[in-house]
Amino acid sequence: MTSIRRRLALALCLGLGVLLLLGLGGLYWGLRGALVHQLDETLLAIAHDLEADLRRGETPMIDSAPPHSRDPRRGQRYFFQIADHEGKVLHAQGLADTAYFSPRPERRGGPVFGDIVLPQGEPGRALLLMAKSVSTAGGPLRIVVATDREALAHVLGTLVVGISVLGVALIAAIVAFVLWALRRELRPIDRLAGEAAAIDARSLDRRFRLDGLPAELRPIALRLNDLLARLEESFARERRVSSDLAHELRTPLAELRVLAESALKWPDTRDPESDRDVLAIATHMDALLSRMLLIARSEEGRIALTLETVAVDALVREVWSRLEERAQARGIVPSVAWTPLPASADRVLLRSVITNLLENAVDYTAQGGALTIAFQVENPATAVVVITNAVADLSPDEVPRMFERYWRKDAARGSGAHFGLGLALTQRFCVAMGWSIQAEMPQPGLLAMRVRGPLAAPGR
Known part of the structure; x- marks a missing residue:
């Protein structure tokens, strides 16, 4: 080495x-x-x-x-x-x-x-x-x-002997000085190595000390500290994911166990409704696992893309037509300025993105709340879709966490309609297409989801 x-x-x-x-x-x-x-x-x-x-x-x-x-x-x-x-x-x-x-x-x-x-x-x-x-x-x-x-x-x-003796003595002194100087000057590297060796998955909160480091090593220590901060955040997120996944699976598995125990204990009183409950629970778990697999594939870059020119406004109209009845039941009437907006995207992935955003807007908007859909052009080669809806119990501090897997407001955990994976999957789909998605609160009680992508070239 x-x-x-x-x-x-x-x-x-x-x-x-x-x-x-x-x-x-x-x-x-x-x-x-x-x-x-x-x-x-x-x-x-x-x-x-x-x-x-x-x-x-x-x-x-x-x-x-x-x-x-x-x-x-x-x-x-x-x-x-x-x-x-x-x-x-x-x-x-x-x-x-x-x-x-x-x-x-x-x-x-x-x-x-x-x-x-x-x-x-x-x-x-x-x-x-x-x-x-x-x-x-x-x-x-x-x-x-x-x-x-x-x-x-x-x-x-005599001169040769004297110079030779002097040379040998000076060479020995040079070797000793070089070894001493290197040991002294490389001590900060040894310290960094020792601190790095003491860090493992259980001590990611540690940071490299910057005091006493030479100017050449300070940028390295700073980058390592940034890396440790990201690793700590990533490990904490993974722990939350594991905990949330266990929470998501615990309830349906407990329900299945109760149904199985009841069927074994009272086989003569078996109700056909129990089979429908088992099917619903299995469907719920299958959907959850399918979402998890899609996220894993998107993170590994294994999603096949077919980029084409997509009429974003027409796609939004198509998706909304399937949600309109649900929105009317909640008293939600969207405000939409239908503007032609051609963009370069994968039609299937973009439909999934729009569907997830509109479903969330319909399900989480308060009864009779406002819902706005806007189509914009920026820069001037960027297509933008903005979906804004009224929210009652969301704070600005919680907005950055919306794209974390399994994150949901506590009040929504009891609902089986959402897994807390939709926005995480939506973000992955946007990244895969070369798009971006941003959540913001332009004012209290109002959430705006802004999706950006490349505008399609004319004639395509």
Whole structure:
């Protein structure tokens, strides 16, 4: 499993380690260059001294520096060779006096510096200087000054050891610091993980603490808290659904049990009305389960749609014709402004939506109450159907709960005509068609159900 902590630790250690190695390497080569330059400057000073001896007509020679002096030549062996332009050795000390001795050149302008192998087979450093102030008929004399590299190699070896030890110590310190810093800076993530691990279905009321969280984690914690709030609401709704479902099934099952016990106890007095009661109870339970299955299918997106142009006003007129007698019995006369309203919808689902809304309006409107149906166009590509009816016992706080499954006013629980599933199913059907439904109370005692959908294009 990929670990952010491990990947960060590896990346930081590798990155800082490479930078450290580059820095120590640069330090080594810088110090080495400085030491070699100091040695070259010493060789050049000796060459100038030898040139001065030649100008004065003295025998050239190299004076040894006292071991404890500050002269760069202390403890160092130096050799020289002076030859004419033909390579004839005129003066020499420690170098071959029978042939011209020249280093492998590393040009730096005037003098030539280079690494050589001394006659004793030791590695050395040498300088070639053309003494223009002292010349023969054929040209200037050539002065070669050399020294062994033993002291330089010793210093460089000590430097390598010191830098290596320093590098190992710094790498260990880097690793320790990176691990400590990651453990410290990733502590909020560990805290979030611990809080998340403590949350289960029984503790959805918990929330992630925002105090002490860095700016990068606060949005995540906020989104998680929002998710927990939605989960808590969803679980509470499911618990209410289970409770309401048990309530819905308990009454008909109890009735069936009473009828069955009565039939077993008094078989000779069996009343045919009991069979009709059993059939009615079974029909009621079948309708309830059918509504539940429709809601489940709509939530899973398993409803087949056939979108077409539907004359919404004609569909409303058709549905109302079947409810008109029931409405007249309750003294309800609708106020309708019949306006053509073509919309894109599934005819079967839209009929179910309109039927459920009009049935609710007829059944829950007070005796002789007002009922209004309006057809509107918005935006200008949205078809709107507004069904408004008078309600006596509904508060604005209860309106958002109307689309919850099994929600009904307590006074209506005793009625078998409604299950509390109609509006939930209506909302699912609207969503499946790409429509929307909204419940609102424009004024106290008046409920408006507003259904919106795409207006059909002309000519369709």
